[in-house]
Amino acid sequence: MMDLENDLAIGVDLGATSMYAAVVDVTTGARLGEAKSKTRADLGAEAVTARVTKAVKSAIKKSGAKRSQLVGVGVGVPGPVLTQQGVVISLTNMGESWDSFPLADQLTYGLGLPVTVDNDVNVGAVGEHRFGAGRGARDMIAMFVGTGLGGGIILNGRLHAGFRGSAGEVGHMILQAGGVLCGCGERGHAEAYASRTGIEKAINTAIAEGETSVIPELMEAEGRSILVSSVLDRAYEMGDAVTVAAIHAAQEYLGLLIASCVNLLDPEVIVVGGGMVERMGDAYLVPVREVAYQHFLNKNDMQSVRIVPAELGDASGAVGAAVLAYQRLG
Amino acid sequence: MMDLENDLAIGVDLGATSMYAAVVDVTTGARLGEAKSKTRADLGAEAVTARVTKAVKSAIKKSGAKRSQLVGVGVGVPGPVLTQQGVVISLTNMGESWDSFPLADQLTYGLGLPVTVDNDVNVGAVGEHRFGAGRGARDMIAMFVGTGLGGGIILNGRLHAGFRGSAGEVGHMILQAGGVLCGCGERGHAEAYASRTGIEKAINTAIAEGETSVIPELMEAEGRSILVSSVLDRAYEMGDAVTVAAIHAAQEYLGLLIASCVNLLDPEVIVVGGGMVERMGDAYLVPVREVAYQHFLNKNDMQSVRIVPAELGDASGAVGAAVLAYQRLG
Numbered sequence: 001m002m003d004l005e006n007d008l009a010i011g012v013d014l015g016a017t018s019m020y021a022a023v024v025d026v027t028t029g030a031r032l033g034e035a036k037s038k039t040r041a042d043l044g045a046e047a048v049t050a051r052v053t054k055a056v057k058s059a060i061k062k063s064g065a066k067r068s069q070l071v072g073v074g075v076g077v078p079g080p081v082l083t084q085q086g087v088v089i090s091l092t093n094m095g096e097s098w099d100s101f102p103l104a105d106q107l108t109y110g111l112g113l114p115v116t117v118d119n120d121v122n123v124g125a126v127g128e129h130r131f132g133a134g135r136g137a138r139d140m141i142a143m144f145v146g147t148g149l150g151g152g153i154i155l156n157g158r159l160h161a162g163f164r165g166s167a168g169e170v171g172h173m174i175l176q177a178g179g180v181l182c183g184c185g186e187r188g189h190a191e192a193y194a195s196r197t198g199i200e201k202a203i204n205t206a207i208a209e210g211e212t213s214v215i216p217e218l219m220e221a222e223g224r225s226i227l228v229s230s231v232l233d234r235a236y237e238m239g240d241a242v243t244v245a246a247i248h249a250a251q252e253y254l255g256l257l258i259a260s261c262v263n264l265l266d267p268e269v270i271v272v273g274g275g276m277v278e279r280m281g282d283a284y285l286v287p288v289r290e291v292a293y294q295h296f297l298n299k300n301d302m303q304s305v306r307i308v309p310a311e312l313g314d315a316s317g318a319v320g321a322a323v324l325a326y327q328r329l330g
Numbered sequence: 331m332m333d334l335e336n337d338l339a340i341g342v343d344l345g346a347t348s349m350y351a352a353v354v355d356v357t358t359g360a361r362l363g364e365a366k367s368k369t370r371a372d373l374g375a376e377a378v379t380a381r382v383t384k385a386v387k388s389a390i391k392k393s394g395a396k397r398s399q400l401v402g403v404g405v406g407v408p409g410p411v412l413t414q415q416g417v418v419i420s421l422t423n424m425g426e427s428w429d430s431f432p433l434a435d436q437l438t439y440g441l442g443l444p445v446t447v448d449n450d451v452n453v454g455a456v457g458e459h460r461f462g463a464g465r466g467a468r469d470m471i472a473m474f475v476g477t478g479l480g481g482g483i484i485l486n487g488r489l490h491a492g493f494r495g496s497a498g499e500v501g502h503m504i505l506q507a508g509g510v511l512c513g514c515g516e517r518g519h520a521e522a523y524a525s526r527t528g529i530e531k532a533i534n535t536a537i538a539e540g541e542t543s544v545i546p547e548l549m550e551a552e553g554r555s556i557l558v559s560s561v562l563d564r565a566y567e568m569g570d571a572v573t574v575a576a577i578h579a580a581q582e583y584l585g586l587l588i589a590s591c592v593n594l595l596d597p598e599v600i601v602v603g604g605g606m607v608e609r610m611g612d613a614y615l616v617p618v619r620e621v622a623y624q625h626f627l628n629k630n631d632m633q634s635v636r637i638v639p640a641e642l643g644d645a646s647g648a649v650g651a652a653v654l655a656y657q658r659l660g
Contacts, residue, residue: 080628139493153595155485162596163469163635166628173590174625176507177583186625188586253507256518260503260590265483266492295504295516298410298496305493 007330008032008065010056010113011127011322012075013120013314014048016041016093020314021055023063023070024322026330029131031315033063045088045097046106053110072114073107074325076123076317083165086117114329118159120317121168124310125152126159127320128271132311139267142310143170144274145254148183149191149198153265159324171195175256193253196276200227202246213242233279248287250276255291262305263297273310282309337660338362338395340386340443341457341652342405343450343644344378346371346423350644351385353393353400354652359461361645363393375418375427376436383440402444403437404655406453406647413495416447444659448489450647452498454640455482456489457650458601462641469597472640473500474604475584478513479521479528483595489654501525505586523583526606530557532576543572563609578617580606585621592635593627603640612639 012021022034035058037051056073079091079098086104090096104115125134125142134140140154149171153160160167171191172184179188183197192198204227207213218231235243258270270292277284289307296305312319342351352364365388367381386403409421409428416434420426434445455464455472464470470484481500483490490497501521502514509518513527522528534557537543548561565573588600600622607614619637626635642649 151594155490160485160595163598164596164628167594167596169593169627172593172625172627173503174586175504177505177586184627189625256504256507261594263499263502264481264497264591264594265490266494266497268493295502295519297499297502297514298494 007071007326008063008069009071009322009325009330010059010073011123011318011320011325012052012056012073013123013317013321014052014075014077015039015120016078016091019052019055020318021052021059022315022318022322023059023065024319026071026130026323026326029319031319032065033059033061034318035059035062039094041094044095045101045103048094049103049106050110053107056107056111067113070113072116072325072329073111074123074321074323074328075103075107075115075117076120076321077103077117078120080166081117081119083116083118083161086115088117114325116325116328118161118321118324119150121150122152122159122161123318123320123324124273124316125154125168125271125320126323127312127316127318128273128310129154129157129320130323131319132316133271133308134269137268139265140269140271141168141170141261141265141267142271142273143254143257144310145195145250145272145276146274147196149195149274154267158327170257170261173257173260175253175260190253190257194250194257196229196232198253199232199246199250199276202249203227203242206242206246211242214238214240215243229275229279251284251287252291255288256295258288258292258307259295262292263295266298267305269306269308271308271310273313273316277309278313285309337401337656338393338399339401339652339655339660340389340403341453341648341650341655342382342386342403343453343647343651344382344405344407345369345450346408346421349382349385350648351382351389352645352648352652353389353395354649356401356460356653356656359649361649362395363389363391364648365389365392369424371424374425375431375433378424379433379436380440383437386437386441397443400443402446402655402659403441404453404651404653404658405433405437405445405447406450406651407433407447408450410496411447411449413446413448413491416445418447444655446655446658448491448651448654449480451480452482452489452491453648453650453654454603454646455484455498455601455650456653457642457646457648458603458640459484459487459650460653461649462646463601463638464599467598469595470599470601471498471500471591471595471597472601472603473584473587474640475525475580475602475606476604477526479525479604485595488657500587500591503587503590505583505590520583520587524580524587526559526562528583529562529576529580529606532579533557533572536572536576541572544568544570545573559605559609581614581617582621585618586625588618588622588637589625592622593625596628597635599636599638601638601640603643603646607639608643615639
């Protein structure tokens with residue numbers, strides 16, 4: 001049933017807990033065959049690479065694609081990469097066996113296909129640009145708000161990797177000099193305010209300072225020792241003042257971050273994805289836009305810089321990785 | 331004496347108080363003929379345009395260049411421009427007659443040469459990239475610290491204008507959410523901290539709060555009612571604690587601003603120019619680098635992002651304007 005004219009590539013989103021591989025038609029974005037699997041990071045880099053190989057083979061088989069139709073494999077990983085060499089620098093959440101691990105070579109050895117590797121946020125940005133909320137834009141910035149706060153930059157239609165391959169670290173732009181400590185060890189960075197971790201920290205601080213919140217009793221009712229998303233969502237729906245204030249602060253900081261990026265780069269569109277936005281949708285972005293627009297220096301035409309939710313959800317990584325594979329290996 | 335193979339363009343730096351025109355050899359950066367003149371902004375846009383025409387003709391005459399060697403004219407102006415149309419949007423310091431003024435058309439009418447217009451900071455960035463401290467870099471950000479704080483971005487060797495032509499506004503990136511009021515009307519922007527205006531504001535605040543400073547007596551001795559550069563420099567040399575603290579704070583904020591830009595774009599080099607840096611030289615950048623490097627997310631290789639003083643001084647605008655003319659009109 002395959003059209004021999006199709007341009008196909010395989011995209012893999014390799015996360016710390018699960019992996020997802022898909023054969024992607026890079027002209028339409030359609031996923032023709034897919035495979036999911038646990039990552040089992042505890043087994044180490046070599047064993048995980050074998051599991052990726054298996055998932056890719058399974059996705060190819062399900063797609064019915066012929067080898068000759070496949071340009072190659074793109075992989076997004078949760079950490080920094082030497083892109084040109086296809087070598088992982090480190091994956092903090094997946095153990096030391098990933099330090100300087102030659103993932104591209106190892107996968108090529110197992111699959112007999114060329115492989116390119118990049119970080120998960122960059123491949124997500126490419127996915128949203130090619131087939132998601134940033135379609136058709138020349139310049140775009142994607143931001144993903146989850147436990148952390150990452151970003152990817154598209155300039156002239158292509159991923160902007162930067163001189164050292166470390167562009168797009170929006171979470172470490174400074175919004176509050178001398179402010180809250182960030183996970184990176186420095187103070188005042190966007191991630192310490194606008195990420196889910198920042199929201200949790202603000203809630204914990206408020207509770208520690210004696211403010212009343214339903215959070216402790218919700219956690220006890222659910223038998224949780226950590227503040228999981230479901231508890232956060234429930235507290236927000238209940239109108240818990242501490243939770244609402246913490247989320248609103250995170251939205252304001254995200255608006256300031258977007259304004260900083262727009263005043264610097266003046267892109268056509270800012271695409272915002274990640275857990276917080278996926279659950280609340282465009283409603284999450286209403287106060288974000290208000291703050292951002294207020295701080296745009298060029299206000300004359302401010303409606304023209306769109307701030308929109310991501311469209312591809314979890315699939316952005318695999319789809320974007322496939323697009324990158326097509327661009328780099330095709 | 332002219333080499334007929336030379337590629338020549340005229341660059342004009344049009345400021346609120348003076349203008350400078352130069353015939354530039356865009357392959358070497360050499361200025362072959364130049365003319366300076368008062369701007370006389372009080373006369374209005376049409377009369378100033380006539381003065382620019384005269385300065386350009388004078389520079390051409392002094393250069394000995396033939397008309398056939400001249401690709402066109404580039405003009406840098408102190409405010410926003412519709413680049414494609416060559417229309418000035420507004421020049422706040424030069425009066426309302428500049429609102430929507432078709433400068434490129436008016437100059438072409440008087441000179442018989444094609445004309446391109448951009449803002450002064452963008453042309454300065456192009457000058458520093460082509461012949462100054464950013465030579466050979468693929469990606470570069472220039473920042474000019476004066477009364478205000480402006481920037482220009484070079485990506486893939488070319489000026490990055492942005493979707494609405496308003497990229498590079500580093501002075502309006504947020505560094506201190508809810509902080510000091512900026513000239514633009516919003517709070518916490520870099521310009522309110524890291525510019526000369528920010529330094530003055532910090533000094534005035536400290537004195538108003540009762541701190542002891544030599545500034546008031548230096549101003550009286552010089553018969554000044556405003557804090558001019560010479561007074562600021564003298565107070566700094568004398569080790570006046572209020573002045574030293576204010577300048578040091580500005581340097582720290584500039585370091586944070588550079589870190590935000592590097593974490594977002596990961597360029598090869600940051601070039602810093604403008605009055606403060608021209609007077610103090612590389613010494614101004616020592617504490618700036620320290621703060622910036624501390625906040626780089628990618629520290630492994632941090633020495634590779636250079637933070638250097640501009641090299642062309644006052645000439646960067648005219649030289650860059652000539653280079654832009656060559657790129658756009660050649």
